[in-house]
Amino acid sequence: MKFFRCAAYVLFAISLCNLGFSAYMYRELRTPNVIVAPDPALREINEHSMIRDTQILQGILMIHHDREIHPAGKQDMCPLCDEHNRSKNMMVQQ
Protein backbone atom coordinates (compact mmCIF):
# COMPACT_ATOMS: atom_id res chain seq x y z
CA MET A 1 0.00 0.00 0.00
CA LYS A 2 2.93 2.34 0.76
CA PHE A 3 4.33 1.79 -2.73
CA PHE A 4 1.14 3.00 -4.36
CA ARG A 5 1.07 6.12 -2.20
CA CYS A 6 4.68 6.85 -3.17
CA ALA A 7 3.87 6.27 -6.81
CA ALA A 8 0.92 8.65 -6.54
CA TYR A 9 3.15 11.37 -5.06
CA VAL A 10 5.81 10.79 -7.72
CA LEU A 11 3.24 10.91 -10.51
CA PHE A 12 1.73 14.07 -9.02
CA ALA A 13 5.17 15.71 -8.87
CA ILE A 14 5.91 14.68 -12.45
CA SER A 15 2.58 16.05 -13.64
CA LEU A 16 3.28 19.35 -11.85
CA CYS A 17 6.68 19.57 -13.55
CA ASN A 18 5.04 18.81 -16.88
CA LEU A 19 2.42 21.49 -16.32
CA GLY A 20 5.05 24.05 -15.37
CA PHE A 21 7.17 23.18 -18.37
CA SER A 22 4.11 23.42 -20.65
CA ALA A 23 3.24 26.87 -19.27
CA TYR A 24 6.85 28.00 -19.68
CA MET A 25 7.00 26.78 -23.30
CA TYR A 26 3.61 28.36 -24.01
CA ARG A 27 4.86 31.73 -22.80
CA GLU A 28 8.15 31.40 -24.66
CA LEU A 29 6.50 30.46 -27.93
CA ARG A 30 3.85 33.17 -27.70
CA THR A 31 6.51 35.88 -27.77
CA PRO A 32 9.08 34.79 -30.33
CA ASN A 33 12.40 36.54 -29.74
CA VAL A 34 13.97 35.22 -32.90
CA ILE A 35 15.56 38.16 -34.69
CA VAL A 36 15.41 37.62 -38.43
CA ALA A 37 18.28 39.34 -40.17
CA PRO A 38 17.02 41.38 -43.11
CA ASP A 39 17.97 39.88 -46.42
CA PRO A 40 20.21 42.29 -48.36
CA ALA A 41 18.26 41.31 -51.50
CA LEU A 42 15.16 42.97 -49.97
CA ARG A 43 16.68 46.40 -50.61
CA GLU A 44 16.96 45.65 -54.31
CA ILE A 45 13.31 44.64 -54.62
CA ASN A 46 12.14 48.26 -54.51
CA GLU A 47 14.56 49.26 -57.26
CA HIS A 48 13.72 46.23 -59.37
CA SER A 49 9.98 46.83 -59.05
CA MET A 50 10.49 50.44 -60.21
CA ILE A 51 12.49 49.23 -63.23
CA ARG A 52 9.79 46.66 -64.00
CA ASP A 53 7.01 49.27 -63.74
CA THR A 54 8.93 51.61 -66.04
CA GLN A 55 9.34 48.86 -68.61
CA ILE A 56 5.62 47.96 -68.42
CA LEU A 57 4.64 51.64 -68.76
CA GLN A 58 6.95 52.13 -71.74
CA GLY A 59 5.53 48.99 -73.37
CA ILE A 60 2.00 50.35 -72.94
CA LEU A 61 3.07 53.75 -74.33
CA MET A 62 4.71 52.06 -77.33
CA ILE A 63 1.43 50.23 -78.04
CA HIS A 64 -0.43 53.56 -77.73
CA HIS A 65 2.11 55.15 -80.09
CA ASP A 66 1.71 52.29 -82.57
CA ARG A 67 -2.11 52.59 -82.45
CA GLU A 68 -1.79 56.41 -82.69
CA ILE A 69 -3.66 56.94 -79.44
CA HIS A 70 -1.25 59.75 -78.57
CA PRO A 71 0.25 62.09 -81.18
CA ALA A 72 3.79 61.25 -82.19
CA GLY A 73 6.45 63.21 -80.34
CA LYS A 74 4.09 64.57 -77.68
CA GLN A 75 4.11 61.82 -75.02
CA ASP A 76 6.66 61.83 -72.22
CA MET A 77 8.51 58.58 -71.48
CA CYS A 78 7.44 57.03 -74.79
CA PRO A 79 10.59 55.52 -76.38
CA LEU A 80 9.12 55.86 -79.89
CA CYS A 81 8.31 59.54 -79.27
CA ASP A 82 11.87 60.07 -77.97
CA GLU A 83 13.20 58.44 -81.11
CA HIS A 84 10.82 60.52 -83.24
CA ASN A 85 11.99 63.78 -81.58
CA ARG A 86 15.65 62.76 -81.91
CA SER A 87 15.32 62.04 -85.61
CA LYS A 88 13.40 65.31 -86.09
CA ASN A 89 16.18 67.24 -84.30
CA MET A 90 18.78 65.56 -86.48
CA MET A 91 16.81 66.51 -89.60
CA VAL A 92 16.59 70.13 -88.36
CA GLN A 93 20.35 70.21 -87.75
CA GLN A 94 21.03 68.95 -91.27
Ligand SMILES: [Zn+2]
Ligand atom coordinates in the same frame (compact mmCIF):
# COMPACT_ATOMS: atom_id res chain seq x y z
ZN1 LIG B 1 4.74 57.86 -78.53
